[in-house]
Amino acid sequence: METVLTDIPWALILILLPLGGGMLCFLWPRMARVFGLITAAGVMLSVVGLGWQLLKNGVYHHQVGGWGAPLGIDLYADGLSLLMLIATALVGFGVSLYSIGYFKPEKAIHFWPIWLFLLAALNALFLSADIFNLYVTLEMMGLAAVSLTALTGSREALSGAMRYLLATLLGSLAYLLGVALLYHGFGTVDIALLGQRVEATPYLWAALGLISAGLLLKTALFPLHFWLPPAHASAPAPVSGVLSALVVKASFYILLRLWLEIFEPIVDGEGIETLFGLLGVAAILYGSVQALRQTRLKLLIAYSTVAQIGYLFLAFPLAAAAGVTAWSAVAYLAISHALAKAAMFMAAGNLLQFGGHDRITGLDRVVQRLPLTAGAFALAGVSIMGLPPSGGFIGKWLLLEAALTQGRWDLVGVIILGGLLAAGYIFKVLGHTFTQAEVTHQSTEVPAGMEWAALLLAVGAILLGFLAAPLLMLVGIGDPFGISEIRS
Amino acid sequence: MNWNAWLPLLVIVSSLLPGLIIFSLAEQSVRLRTMLNLAGALTSLALIGWMLWGVYHGQHYELRLALLPGLDLVLRAGPLALFFATLSSVLWLITTIYAIGYLEESPHRSRFFGFFSLCVTATIGVALSGNLITFLLFYEMLTLTTYPLMVHRGTEEARRAGQTYLTYAVFGGALLLLGTVWLYTLTGTLEFTPQGFLADLGVEHHPALITIFALLIAGFGVKAALVPLHGWLPQAMVAPAPVSALLHAVAVVKAGAFGIVRIVYDVFGVEFASELGVTGPLAWLAAITIIYGSLRALSQDDLKRRLAFSTVSQVSYITLGVAIAGPIATIGGVVHLMHQGLMKITLFFCAGNLAETLGIHKVSEMDGVGRRMPWTMAAFTVGAFGMIGAPPIAGFISKWYLGLGALDAGQIWVIYVLVGSSLLNATYFLPILHRAWFREPSGSWPEERDFGRKETAWMLLLPPVLTALMAVGAGVLASAPFSPLEWVRFIAQREFYQP
Numbered sequence: 001m002e003t004v005l006t007d008i009p010w011a012l013i014l015i016l017l018p019l020g021g022g023m024l025c026f027l028w029p030r031m032a033r034v035f036g037l038i039t040a041a042g043v044m045l046s047v048v049g050l051g052w053q054l055l056k057n058g059v060y061h062h063q064v065g066g067w068g069a070p071l072g073i074d075l076y077a078d079g080l081s082l083l084m085l086i087a088t089a090l091v092g093f094g095v096s097l098y099s100i101g102y103f104k105p106e107k108a109i110h111f112w113p114i115w116l117f118l119l120a121a122l123n124a125l126f127l128s129a130d131i132f133n134l135y136v137t138l139e140m141m142g143l144a145a146v147s148l149t150a151l152t153g154s155r156e157a158l159s160g161a162m163r164y165l166l167a168t169l170l171g172s173l174a175y176l177l178g179v180a181l182l183y184h185g186f187g188t189v190d191i192a193l194l195g196q197r198v199e200a201t202p203y204l205w206a207a208l209g210l211i212s213a214g215l216l217l218k219t220a221l222f223p224l225h226f227w228l229p230p231a232h233a234s235a236p237a238p239v240s241g242v243l244s245a246l247v248v249k250a251s252f253y254i255l256l257r258l259w260l261e262i263f264e265p266i267v268d269g270e271g272i273e274t275l276f277g278l279l280g281v282a283a284i285l286y287g288s289v290q291a292l293r294q295t296r297l298k299l300l301i302a303y304s305t306v307a308q309i310g311y312l313f314l315a316f317p318l319a320a321a322a323g324v325t326a327w328s329a330v331a332y333l334a335i336s337h338a339l340a341k342a343a344m345f346m347a348a349g350n351l352l353q354f355g356g357h358d359r360i361t362g363l364d365r366v367v368q369r370l371p372l373t374a375g376a377f378a379l380a381g382v383s384i385m386g387l388p389p390s391g392g393f394i395g396k397w398l399l400l401e402a403a404l405t406q407g408r409w410d411l412v413g414v415i416i417l418g419g420l421l422a423a424g425y426i427f428k429v430l431g432h433t434f435t436q437a438e439v440t441h442q443s444t445e446v447p448a449g450m451e452w453a454a455l456l457l458a459v460g461a462i463l464l465g466f467l468a469a470p471l472l473m474l475v476g477i478g479d480p481f482g483i484s485e486i487r488s
Numbered sequence: 489m490n491w492n493a494w495l496p497l498l499v500i501v502s503s504l505l506p507g508l509i510i511f512s513l514a515e516q517s518v519r520l521r522t523m524l525n526l527a528g529a530l531t532s533l534a535l536i537g538w539m540l541w542g543v544y545h546g547q548h549y550e551l552r553l554a555l556l557p558g559l560d561l562v563l564r565a566g567p568l569a570l571f572f573a574t575l576s577s578v579l580w581l582i583t584t585i586y587a588i589g590y591l592e593e594s595p596h597r598s599r600f601f602g603f604f605s606l607c608v609t610a611t612i613g614v615a616l617s618g619n620l621i622t623f624l625l626f627y628e629m630l631t632l633t634t635y636p637l638m639v640h641r642g643t644e645e646a647r648r649a650g651q652t653y654l655t656y657a658v659f660g661g662a663l664l665l666l667g668t669v670w671l672y673t674l675t676g677t678l679e680f681t682p683q684g685f686l687a688d689l690g691v692e693h694h695p696a697l698i699t700i701f702a703l704l705i706a707g708f709g710v711k712a713a714l715v716p717l718h719g720w721l722p723q724a725m726v727a728p729a730p731v732s733a734l735l736h737a738v739a740v741v742k743a744g745a746f747g748i749v750r751i752v753y754d755v756f757g758v759e760f761a762s763e764l765g766v767t768g769p770l771a772w773l774a775a776i777t778i779i780y781g782s783l784r785a786l787s788q789d790d791l792k793r794r795l796a797f798s799t800v801s802q803v804s805y806i807t808l809g810v811a812i813a814g815p816i817a818t819i820g821g822v823v824h825l826m827h828q829g830l831m832k833i834t835l836f837f838c839a840g841n842l843a844e845t846l847g848i849h850k851v852s853e854m855d856g857v858g859r860r861m862p863w864t865m866a867a868f869t870v871g872a873f874g875m876i877g878a879p880p881i882a883g884f885i886s887k888w889y890l891g892l893g894a895l896d897a898g899q900i901w902v903i904y905v906l907v908g909s910s911l912l913n914a915t916y917f918l919p920i921l922h923r924a925w926f927r928e929p930s931g932s933w934p935e936e937r938d939f940g941r942k943e944t945a946w947m948l949l950l951p952p953v954l955t956a957l958m959a960v961g962a963g964v965l966a967s968a969p970f971s972p973l974e975w976v977r978f979i980a981q982r983e984f985y986q987p
Contacts, residue, residue, distance in 0.1 A: 371511075371599070382632065387661065388625040394556065400669040416662050423658040427651065434639040435647050466561075469554035 010050035011060060011075045014085065014123040017042050022116030032112035033100045039116055040089075040096035043123070047089040051082055051474065059478035061129070074190065076129030078478025083331050083471070084126040084253050087338040091245045092119050094339075094457040095238045098346050101447030102238055102353075110151060111236075118144035118242065125250050130189040131179045134254050138175065142168035142218070145247050149235040156234040164231035167217055167224075171251070174214030181207040182262075195261045208263055208272070211255075218251035221313060222283035225306045229290075232302040237349020240298065241342035244305040249334050252312055256330070259316075260481060277317035281414045283310030288421035292428065297348045297358040300425055301341070304384060307418060308337050314399060314411055322402035327481040328472050329398035335471075336391025336464050340383040343457035347377040350446045350454060364432040370446060374433050376454035381426035383461035386419045391464025493551045495539055496563035496616045499573065500609055502531040503580070507605030513598050521601055522588055528605060529581040532612065536573050539565045540970075544978070550618060559678070561625070562618030567979040568753075571822070571972075572615035572746050575829050579738045580608045582951045586837055587730035589947025590844060600640055604731075606633040607739055614743045620668050620678035620755065623747065627664070627711075630743055631657040637731045638724055649723040656710050656720040664707025667700045671755070674700075680750060682983045684757025694764060697756075701766045704751050711744030712807065713800045715777040721800060722784075725792040729840025732792060736799045737833035742825060745806040749822060752810045753984050762813045771811035775905045777804040782912035789850050791839050794916060795832070801909060802828050802875060809890050812902060817893025818984060819976050820886050826972040827874070827882035830959040834871035837952035838864050845944040847935025851920055856929030861943040865924050867956035872917040874959050877910045882962040885973055 021039030025032040054060055060077040077085075095115070103111050121144060125137035146168060150161035183189050185203030198204055220228040228248070232240045263272075287307025294300040311333050315326040350373040352358045368374075383392035396415060403411040464471070506528035513521055539549055549565035565573070587604065591597055610633050613626030631654070639650035672678055674693060677685060686697060710717045721741070725732055735741065752761050752770075761767050781801025788794035805828065809821015841864045842848040848857065858865040874881035887906055894902035939945060966973040 378632075385658075387628045387632065388621075389629070397556070397665075397669060400665070401673055404670050404673045412666065416666055419665075420658060420662055423654070427654050427658075431639075431647055431651055434636060434650070435642050435644065466553075466555070468556045472557060 005049060006053050006056045008049060008053075009062065010046045010053055011062060011077055011127050012064075013046045014043060014050065014127065015120055017046065018116045018120035018123065022113045022120065025112040025116060029109040029112075032108055036096050036112045036116060037100065040093040040119070043119065044089045044093050047082075047085050050077060050085065054079070054082055054474075054477050073133060074129035075127045076191075077127055078480045079475040080253075080257070080331065080478075080480035081126045082477065083335055083475050084249065085123060087249070087335040088119070088122050088126065088246055090460060091242065091338050091342045091457065092122075094342055094346070094453045094460075095242055097456075098241075098349075098450050098453035099238045101450045102236065102349065107151060107236075111148070114144050114147050114151075115242075118148065118247075122246055122250055126253065130191060131182065131194070131258070132189040135172065135176050135179055138218070138251065138254065139172050141247060141250055142172060145239075145243055148239040149231050149243070151236055151239065152234075154234070156230075160230035160234040163227045167227040171214040171218035174210045174217070175254075176214075178207040178209075178211035178214065181210065191257065191261050195265070198262055198266055200266050204263075204266060208267065211258060212272075215251045215255040216279075219248050219255065219309060220306060221279050221309055222286050222306060223279075225283065225287070225309075228306060229299055229302040232305065232345075233296070233298040237298075237345050237352065240302070240349075241345040244302070244345060245338040245342040248305070248309060249338060252309070252334070257480075260327075264319075273316040273320065276313045277411070280310040280313030280316075281411070283307060283313070284414055284418040285310075285421075288418055288425065291425040292421060294425075295360055297351065297360055297363070297429065298345070300360065300429070301344050301348055304344075304422065304425065305337075305341060307422070308333070308341070308384065311395070311399065311415070311418070314415070315402070318399070318402040318406060318408065318411065321406050323481055325398050325405070326402040328475065329395050329402060331475050332391060332398060332464070332468065332471070333395035336383050336395055336461050339457045339464065340380040340390075340392060340461040343376050343380040343454045343461065344384070346450065346454035346457070347373045347380065350450055353444055353450075354446050356444070360429055360432065363429065364435045368433070370451065372451040372455050373446070374430075376451070376458040378430055378433075379455075379458035379462050381430065383458075383464070385422045385426055387423075389465035390462050391467075392461065393465055394468045492542070492547060492549050495535060495549050496565045497551050499532050499535045499539075499565075499577075499616065500563070500613055502535065503528050503577075503605050503609040503612060507602050507609060510598055510605060511602040515595075515598055518597075521598065525584045525588075525601060525605070526581070529577065529584055532577045533581060536570060536577050540570050540574065543567055543570055552618075555621065558676070559621060559672070560619070561622050562679070563613075563616045563622065564618030564680075565616055566618075567975065567982050568749070568822070569616050569618075571975055571979060572742070572825065573612050575742070575826050576608060576611045576615060576738050579734065579829060579833055579955075582954055583730050583734050583833070585947055586733070586840070586951040587728075589945045590728065590730050590840060592945075596640065600637065600728075603633050603636045604734075607637060607734070609633075611739045611743060614746060617680075619680055620671070620750075623750065624661075624664060624668055627743060627747065628661050630711075630740060631661060634731075634735065634740055638727045638735075640728055640731065641726065643726070646726045649720075649726045652723050653720040656717065660707045660710030660717070662707075663703045667703030667707060670696070670703070671700050678755075680754035681757075682754065684753070684755055684760050686756055687760040698764055698766055701751070701756065701761070701764070704755075705748060705770060708744045708747035708751065709773075711740050712748060712803055713741055713744070713777070713781075714773055714804065714807065715780050715800070718777070718781070718800045722793050722796040725790075725796045729792075729836060729843065732796075733833045733836035733840065736796070736836060737829040741799060741803050742829060745803050745825060748807050749810050749825075752813075753818075758810075758813050758818070758984065767811045767813045771808060771813075771899070771902070774804040774808035774811055775902070777801065778808065778905060778909045779912070782909050782916065785916045786912065788916075789852055791842070791849060791851050791854070791920075792836070794851060794920075795835050795839060798835075798875065798913070798916070799832060801913075802832065805886060805890060808902065808905070809886075809893065812890075812893055812897050812899055814893045814897035815980060815984070816896045817890055817902075819973070819980055820889030820891075820893050822979065823889065823972050823976040824883075824886040826976075827886045827959070827962060830955050830962060831871045831874040831881070831883055834867050834952050834955040834959060835875075837948075837955065838868035838871070841944050841948050841952065844948060845937055845939070846933035848933065851923070853930075853934060854920060854923045855927040856924070858925040859929065860933070863943060863949055863953060867952040868924070869921055870956040870959060871952075872921060874963070876913045876917055877906075880960065880963040882959045882966075882972070885963055885966050 291303035383390035386396035610630035785797035
């Protein structure tokens with residue numbers, strides 16, 4: 001039994017299953033919901049299989065078709081890939097469960113094929129071993145994400161999607177130019193090989209600049225975040241969830257991966273780390289303050305994403321001296337934010353559907369009749385604020401620890417302040433949960449599945465607070481942060 | 489398999505599980521809800537009783553679960569932990585009975601009792617925490633679970649009070665988090681240890697340690713309502729009476745005070761803390777809070793507000809006892825954790841009865857109420873005299889030990905603070921008693937409800953009478969085995985001043 005489990009090519013299944021599922025949804029639109037949910041469940045099981053495989057055999061490396069590194073497509077999975085795949089599978093299942101109730105049939109025929117295609121692109125991205133495949137998957141992901149954003153067809157959605165399209169294309173283009181430079185300069189696109197070959201030549205610097213700029217744009221790091229709030233706020237709720245939870249994390253993952261494997265060993269000196277750190281600080285402060293000022297719930301959540309992305313970049317300046325703690329913090333923040341933010345957008349979607357609006361001051365009438373949704377929002381909020389027990393707390397704890405061991409009081413201050421501001425905007429919403437108000441409007445029923453999907457993901461974000469020890473052990477598979485090399 | 493290790497977790501589950509189930513119950517299933525509540529409270533009481541007996545006879549109850557690499561979640565039922573846990577679970581049981589009577593027929597009861605159980609879970613978790621990060625976890629959980637109770641009424645006033653509370657609590661939590669992580673980066677451990685774990689740290693770390701002490705005390709001081717961090721407490725009296733009772737007697741305020749006890753004794757160690765010179769300022773801060781709270785209480789006409797300021801003042805006796813840093817004062821401070829709880833919960837129950845039965849909210853409306861509600865006012869009188877420190881009620885024991893401890897530590901000024909505060913207590917409590925017993929009723933009550941020949945519903949009457957009896961019992965039987973005082977002596981011997 002065990003050997004069977006470890007021998008199945010789970011990584012391939014992770015890519016092919018959603019592709020096939022998407023195809024089926026396209027061919028039999030009536031059965032799309034069934035296929036969609038089964039696919040999402042299958043993806044979850046496959047991730048479990050892959051995790052098992054990694055635990056038994058260590059890092060996974062597979063040459064598709066047996067072509068080998070420079071020419072063929074290589075799949076690669078270590079602890080960091082696994083973590084992102086886990087996040088994708090969990091959020092993916094939650095989103096699928098939610099979407100069954102959310103989309104009316106005429107929208108559903110478009111939604112399911114594109115969504116499963118997006119899922120395949122995400123999985124492929126996290127499994128890619130070379131920078132060109134990363135580009136292909138990044139582009140697939142971006143286009144699918146833009147299509148989903150435009151799905152409602154409203155004016156707001158279309159203009160949001162348009163901006164998003166331009167940003168994502170520009171980002172990929174810059175990234176592709178960087179890839180071309182690296183290939184030209186060092187003769188390979190394989191990440192591991194590049195890691196051995198790169199030297200501090202102008203090619204490398206130009207590539208670093210282009211790749212960083214492109215990926216920062218796609219990750220929506222301040223001040224390149226301008227496209228995110230309109231796109232995330234105007235998309236359908238489950239799509240907003242996917243965009244905030246997974247899509248921005250995917251481009252961040254590429255940046256992190258390339259930084260760790262290729263650039264960090266060469267680019268010594270503090271310039272770039274410091275810049276990333278500063279932008280992270282600015283993102284936290286600007287995003288949180290903007291979130292506090294919003295009067296509409298979905299925009300508030302979108303700006304919260306801008307702020308939360310900032311935290312991921314605080315690790316760069318901290319990593320030099322406290323590598324394992326800082327990068328573990330990033331990994332943990334990324335997965336916790338994925339679950340919590342998806343839950344939050346879904347909860348907002350429920351409120352919007354039930355009450356017909358998402359003005360925060362008018363929410364009391366709505367919230368009281370959707371206790372599960374209110375609970376989901378509150379639990380997700382706990383993780384976003386970084387209060388214990390939650391995944392967000394673990395991430396914040398590790399980040400604070402890394403900052404304090406180096407005496408980086410400026411970053412300590414920002415982390416604490418960011419938490420306080422987050423509490424401010426979360427409780428701004430929750431404060432309206434308990435006030436009494438007359439029910440004056442027509443309400444639309446919210447299917448139970450939508451309420452439970454949001455709640456399940458939020459509970460997941462809380463449970464992450466108790467799973468740090470095993471999860472960080474998993475992340476350590478294959479030593480993605482290159483810690484043991486430095487130490488030995 | 490060592491079952492003893494799982495007992496602390498079982499105590500927590502015994503209140504957590506009923507809470508979670510209650511959320512899912514329909515509003516009408518009163519009987520099932522009541523049974524769940526009582527079953528949870530009785531189970532946790534029985535488990536704690538079992539562990540009290542075990543600890544007295546040298547058993548250890550400790551559970552460790554890995555939280556982060558190198559950092560565990562620790563639940564440990566030591567003598568001090570059980571002392572606070574006992575208070576929580578006893579008062580939980582009594583308050584549950586009271587709340588069932590109080591909230592009869594009001595809306596959102598499932599929500600109320602759900603959060604009520606979670607709140608108790610957090611308090612017992614705070615009690616049983618074996619290290620600072622576990623403490624932090626339950627402490628924040630307490631913040632989050634009391635908020636819905638505080639705003640339960642759903643009025644605009646309640647919402648504002650809730651926001652104020654959160655502002656204070658979240659801010660305090662942030663300071664606490666900062667202090668905790670900082671401490672961890674210096675020491676690599678957060679384990680509560682008798683006599684602390686910091687004494688070995690080099691002198692160069694002392695400025696950092698002093699700052700950490702300030703951060704942690706400020707973090708706990710918010711809940712313990714140390715001046716100037718007390719602002720939320722008087723506002724929080726908009727909550728329903730059982731919530732105020734629990735809040736002031738055990739849950740929130742005491743969790744803060746208990747945190748201060750833990751910091752001084754089990755993190756810094758009392759000797760090291762006085763070596764650092766941080767206990768002196770803490771004692772002054774506590775003294776200022778004691779006097780300030782009493783002074784403010786004098787001018788309040790709203791009964792619950794007056795009681796709230798009285799809490800501000802009384803809870804700082806605990807801090808004061810801890811900060812005097814002598815063995816006898818410690819006993820006075822820690823035992824006050826229990827004594828103040830019993831007396832203050834009595835007073836709040838009584839205030840709730842007056843409001844619920846006669847619609848009385850203000851001191852000025854209380855003329856002659858003793859004749860209409862003799863049992864309630866008798867309990868109130870016991871509580872009030874206890875607060876003043878009249879023997880043989882529990883409050884006297886606390887003050888006696890605080891005074892003796894201050895003399896023992898050579899800090900005469902504390903005696904003046906104690907005398908002054910007792911006088912002030914008398915000044916704001918005796919007029920209430922005078923009105924209630926010796927003045928003629930003014931005619932009709934603001935909003936009277938009819939209970940036939942009884943003065944009020946038995947579920948409202950029984951709890952204050954019980955707690956009042958316990959307050960008297962804790963004073964009269966102070967030297968009986970397993971009395972609060974004797975148990976605190978046992979704690980001091982085992983945990984604080986171990987050779």
